Amino acid sequence: MEISSGQYENNISGFVMIDCEVRSADVFYFSLSEDETQLAEWDEDDEDSWLRRRIVYFIRNLAPAERWGHIEFDHSYDFQLSVARQPREQLVGIEKDGNVYVVGGGTAEWEDSLGDWTNGGMRRGSIVKSRTIDGHVYMVGGGRTVGVRKDRNDAVPLMQQLPFDHDKDWQVAGFEDIDGFNASDIYCVGGKGDVWHFDGASWTQVDFPSTISLRSVCCAGDGNVYISGYGGTTFKGRGQTWRRLFEGQLTIPFNDMVWFDNRVWCTSEYGLWNISDEKLEAADVDSDVMACSGHLSTHDGLLLVAGNGGAACQQDGKWHKLF
Template identity: 30%
Template sequence: MEEIFDVPLWEKYISGYTFYDCAILSEYEFGFVLVEERDDDDDADTGPKTRFIAMKVDNPIDSRLTGSQTNAFSKTTIASSEQPRVYIAVDTGSKVHSIHSERKGDEKAIDRVLDMSTYNGMLGTIRKVVRAVGEVYAIGSFRKIYRRIDMNQWIELGSEGKGVPMPTDLTSPTDFVFTLGFNDMSAFAKNDMYAVGGDGDVWRFDGKKWHNCPIPTNASLETVCCAENGIVYITELNGSVWAGRTDQWEKIADANLTAGFHPVDAFWFNNRLYLGSQQGIFTIDEKKKKVVPLKEVEEDAPNPTNGGRIDISPDGRFMLTVGPYGACLHDGTKWRRLFSAFDFVEG
């Protein structure tokens, strides 16, 4: 594959920004969220700008990138959808941006499409946007899950009678903001989905209703992965990994990752669990039963400058990762660096 960027293209789309999250549709189609690099003396009244980039790297260089930017988004995550082929980015405040072949730009925020209020008028927040069984979901606080229907169209699962129950003894909503889910969701099928978050808050959807899955930890749960081997993997805030299903769980790997290094993505690829963070990729050393940097078990693994956040293509054949300054792709055989900011820095 030829170089994705030349200098003018890099200067136009990437210079002055770092990569925050990624999504993949195929070996040649990627979506990214970028955040403006800021100095300490920059205007504190306005947050850093957010930029959205879609790449189709098998196109000619003058037509392989599309992009747009805004300063209204914060902590934005991105996911891809095959039907239609589109990247959907959602921030914590429920603002939505989409990129597909026919259009790109902001859509109506989820809280403008439906009522996101929770208790006592509190507005829910979005923790992450994910693809599950081909559909895009926004995962929220207070166990709220929103499914994307189409452009400017979302539905909260509770309005279909498929919402996750809340505690019957809920008296002070503020006490439950961080103790209840959700931070992540994954699925084997539409009638076998898992969502996790809060303090040991694990739930399974059977196609009709959600069931609580007792897990022997009260730690904050960050990621969940329904793996091809039939096992569900769940990570704690410190990176420790639990494995199991329904009400049978076992801690299979210990970790003590510091804040900022904790997993925010989890995927099963090439018979291995990959844990993505903003500070690099981790996996399990099965002999040590510990979570370790991926480099310890894969010599060609990306370093934290061009690897961290991860996503798997819908067909399961490719894994994309992005760090603040570059991206890499795994084709099931080896890693290949796609691009790096250091290729465009003199000296």
């Protein structure tokens, strides 16, 4: 374990996992929310009843007593995490209502909110996912919301050409995930088979072969795009050519799909899987690593998996349990 009982108690105990992110092989971040099931009094319908949120950090190259710490927020929603590589390397945490908190490079601050589309901002709906593409953080959400953070207080909406009619589209369209090979080759997925491709200048709707609810996308190192939805049903393709790899039989869809070690890794709170040779198989990991299923992040030759059962990372073919 990379954490002492005291560090676990001070940083993680009483909270549930929302997201995780690898900044480097030595720096990891975790988005946590207070576990309401452990609270004596909490009313989700009370606007003045807030759960505490935390961004927990692990910095491996510090002294053991200093490796773990957190930033706590009393009046925030859950943070989706990504790391900006350009113009500076910083963690970018985005709440569903578009508030942005940035850590790194000597900075720990709130940036300008992404704002509402009707007032010249970005959001047509709640922000639900973010992803680093070509060094910049992209974010997606309801109403086919999509945009990119270019720099401090400089988030640019990208859906000017994306149609969305609330009366007709709100039940069938909208984005749950985004990934890209680069800034000129990006896929957004969600809704009922709602898939769009962005070439850096314009959008094209993909003629997707299914109307199932879509949840996750991975632009993989083998040059293919993997899109998954209801029950783990997964498709493989690119452009306008797609085929179903397998019909999912899982209870819930995948939260995350990433490319690592020449295969696609998939996870939900119920497990960790690989797509290899076009087959979905349970990942060949020990039970204490499987218990960490929930969310994935990869960078710098490392895979991080984190959930309510803990966190672990794989590096150089070996798994290390963090907590």
